[in-house]
Amino acid sequence: MKPTLPSINSSQVKADLYLQLSRMEEAGLTLQHAVEILDSHQNKITKHLKLFQQYLKAGKPITESGFNAGIFSAFDKEIVHAGETSGNLENIYKQLAKLYSNKAINIKQLKTKLYLPILILTLFIFIQPLPALILNTISVPEYLWTSIGTLLSIGLFFYIILNVVSWLTRGPLKFLGLAKPIYQLQLILPGLSNWFITRQINNFLIYLSLMLAAGIAISEAFPKAMSTINNPMFRTKFTPAALAINKGISLTESLRLVLEMDEQIIQQIKVGEESGKLAETIQHFTDIQRDELIGQDNFVVEWIPRIIYLFIVGIVAYSIVTGSTLSSI
Incomplete structure (x- = not known):
C-alpha cells in the first residue's frame, strides 16, 4: 500500500x-x-x-x-513495528533520530561549503556583461536576458548532472536501457568504485544494526538491510551471505562470502557476535567509519570551489583574449 x-x-x-x-x-x-x-x-x-x-x-x-x-518511510515502518512489538519504542525513536540527524548534518555541511562559490559565480555572471551595458553596447533587457539566461543554463546543467544517474536507473529515462551499464560503471570505474562500495556497505551495516537493535532476527534483518543497497548488481553479491545465514551460519562467516567486505569489518562483527553485543558493535564501527567518510567527502567538496574559481579565471582570460562574453561561449 x-x-x-x-x-x-x-x-x-x-x-x-x-x-x-x-x-x-x-x-x-x-x-x-x-x-x-x-x-x-x-x-x-x-x-x-x-x-x-x-x-x-x-x-x-x-x-x-x-x-x-x-x-x-518503508524502512522506518519496519523498525518502529519491531520496537513496538519488543516494547522498545523509545530507543528506536532515538536511533532513528540519530540516523536522520547525521544525514541532515552531512547535507548542511555540503551546502555551507557551496554557498560562497555559488554566490561568486552568480556575481560573476551578472558583472561580466556589465561593461557592455555601461557603454550602451547592450540594452537593459539584453543585459538581464544574457545574465539570467546564463545563470539558468548553468543551473540547469548542474541539475541534470546531479540527477541524470537516478533518472537513467530508476526514473523517467529508465526506458533507455542504460541502467545496467551505469550500475556496472559504479562497480568497476577506478576511484568511483571504491568510494561507492564503501558507502553502500556502511549504509547497509547502519540499517542492519538498527534492525538488530530493534529485536528483528538476523535472518529477517539481513535481506531487509540488503534492500537498502541502491545498486542491484552489488546487492546480488550479498545473496550468498543471506542464504548462509538462513542455514544457521554466523554473520561473520556469512559476510566472508562477500568479497568486497573488508576484513576489519568482519573482525569487528566477530567480536560483536562473541560478546553478545552485535548491534552495538556494528553501530560503534559505522559511527567511526562515518566520520572517516565525511572527512573524505569534505576533501572532495573543498575542490568544488577551486574548480569554480578556475572556471571563472578561465572565462575571464578567454574573454580578454577574444572579447567574447560568457553567454556567447
Whole structure:
C-alpha cells in the first residue's frame, strides 16, 4: 500500500520528529497525545500529523498510521513495528533520530561549503556583461536576458548532472536501457568504485544494526538491510551471505562470502557476535567509519570551489583574449 501523502523528505524534520517522539515516549505520553503536541509545533508537516492523528483515532496500528500519513518511510515502518512489538519504542525513536540527524548534518555541511562559490559565480555572471551595458553596447533587457539566461543554463546543467544517474536507473529515462551499464560503471570505474562500495556497505551495516537493535532476527534483518543497497548488481553479491545465514551460519562467516567486505569489518562483527553485543558493535564501527567518510567527502567538496574559481579565471582570460562574453561561449 502506498502512503496517502508523500513521505517527508527532509532529514532534519525527521530527526527532530523522532527526537521529540523519543522524549514523549520517555515521559510516558500516549502516542495520540504526543502527536497532538507535535501538531502544535511542527508547522512544516501539519498535514502529515493531522492525518496521522486521524488514523490513530480510527484504531489503526502505529506503523500503519505513520506510513500511510507519510511520516514513516518503508524502512522506518519496519523498525518502529519491531520496537513496538519488543516494547522498545523509545530507543528506536532515538536511533532513528540519530540516523536522520547525521544525514541532515552531512547535507548542511555540503551546502555551507557551496554557498560562497555559488554566490561568486552568480556575481560573476551578472558583472561580466556589465561593461557592455555601461557603454550602451547592450540594452537593459539584453543585459538581464544574457545574465539570467546564463545563470539558468548553468543551473540547469548542474541539475541534470546531479540527477541524470537516478533518472537513467530508476526514473523517467529508465526506458533507455542504460541502467545496467551505469550500475556496472559504479562497480568497476577506478576511484568511483571504491568510494561507492564503501558507502553502500556502511549504509547497509547502519540499517542492519538498527534492525538488530530493534529485536528483528538476523535472518529477517539481513535481506531487509540488503534492500537498502541502491545498486542491484552489488546487492546480488550479498545473496550468498543471506542464504548462509538462513542455514544457521554466523554473520561473520556469512559476510566472508562477500568479497568486497573488508576484513576489519568482519573482525569487528566477530567480536560483536562473541560478546553478545552485535548491534552495538556494528553501530560503534559505522559511527567511526562515518566520520572517516565525511572527512573524505569534505576533501572532495573543498575542490568544488577551486574548480569554480578556475572556471571563472578561465572565462575571464578567454574573454580578454577574444572579447567574447560568457553567454556567447
